[in-house]
Amino acid sequence: MSTLEIGQELGAKSYPINRALLVAYANASGDQNPIHQNEEFAKSVGLPDVIAHGMLTMALAGKYVSDIAGCAAVKEFSARFTKPVVVPAGADVALVISAKVTSVEDGLAKLDITATVDEVKVLGMAKATISFL
């Protein structure tokens, strides 16, 4: 981790999101809101289709950060949910995550994280602080 430098671009990784993953996340997190599982319900409240939990998208970004530094090294992590990730039946939606190092100081590195689906950003102001001591 001592190789992290300001301005360094960290490579993109792709995370498939599908309906089965939404069910698994609902069960693991306790968030059983039907807009994440039930197409009919999602459409009844004006959504185009079932959408992923914003916190699932953030959890996958957390996996990206953990892969850089280890789960135990993540000190701060934040994101805005700017655009819903629509998950049609039978499809794998590719969430693509990359990051850039914005600061390295006192054993802590700050990352700006980019998360996109079809090249459209789905998280805003996504940032993490990781320890690399």
Added chain:
Amino acid sequence: MLNGELVGRTFPGAETTLVTQESIAAFAAVVGETNLDVAPPTYAISITLNQSQTLLQDSGLDWTRVVHGDQRFEIFRPIVAGDKLICSSTIESARVMAGNEIVSIRSDLHSGSELVVSTWSTLVVRA
């Protein structure tokens, strides 16, 4: 609508949540994490979301209309299996924008007197 007099108030939880290895494994499996020694960075939400809903059930906040606006975690140490965590939730701010209520809630997870994780959620209650 949220009772504005509650802004600034902390609702302390009474219930202890025991973090099990199974719950960490289930959360880790969703994101493909194979290190099960500590919980993944956003695991705390699996406790604070439900706990804050319970703690704030009489606040006037309409949870059925809530959209998650943003989320922040400050992790003082990773959560591990065996942790016995108590959640307290504080309504930090509330305002109305374009007819939507914007409510910011901080939930702290303590193990005894030790603060383990703080989470901030901005909730948008759709008009």
